[in-house]
Amino acid sequence: MRRHELKTAPTDGGANSSESAVLPPLLVVAGALIDDHRRVLMHRRPPGKHLEGLWEFPGGKVDPGETPPAALARELREELGVLISDSHFRPCGFAFETRDFSPPKPPRGIVLLLYTCRIWDGEPAPLEGGGLGWFRVGEIDSLDLAPLDRVLLGQLRAGFVG
Numbered sequence: 001m002r003r004h005e006l007k008t009a010p011t012d013g014g015a016n017s018s019e020s021a022v023l024p025p026l027l028v029v030a031g032a033l034i035d036d037h038r039r040v041l042m043h044r045r046p047p048g049k050h051l052e053g054l055w056e057f058p059g060g061k062v063d064p065g066e067t068p069p070a071a072l073a074r075e076l077r078e079e080l081g082v083l084i085s086d087s088h089f090r091p092c093g094f095a096f097e098t099r100d101f102s103p104p105k106p107p108r109g110i111v112l113l114l115y116t117c118r119i120w121d122g123e124p125a126p127l128e129g130g131g132l133g134w135f136r137v138g139e140i141d142s143l144d145l146a147p148l149d150r151v152l153l154g155q156l157r158a159g160f161v162g
Helices: 068-080 147-159
Strands: 026-033 039-044 059-061 090-099 108-117 131-136
Touching: 026 039, 026 068, 026 147, 039 068, 059 068, 068 108, 090 147, 108 147
Parallel strands: 026 108
Antiparallel strands: 026 059, 039 131, 090 108
């Protein structure tokens, strides 16, 4: 097992020490909604958004004080118009990356948690733009996926039992 240590530059603790600031990772959740035909719902990011045109598992950021399942239920209600109980989500996988932002913002880690779900109320619709499509797991490989979603797809495939 390899051990990794987080190293930061020393700071004097002053208000102008943004160069050495360490931000906590941004926690993001995504859902793989699986229908009765064993297809997975994918969302295409709308124009003008970061990673526009790429396909992803729908979801979004976890707000302070929210649990990941509660955040996912909220995001899917806002983005797709579906209602899902927190208890219907099953953990499936995760992905991590460090994203470099423009100065003066320091790099920040992003942790993306994937949950599967087979029970929801409502018909999914792209309420915040973009597009939606139902795909078999093997078909998702051919989509132009967001990088972290490609990692999640491998984990979904490994645990997919139909």
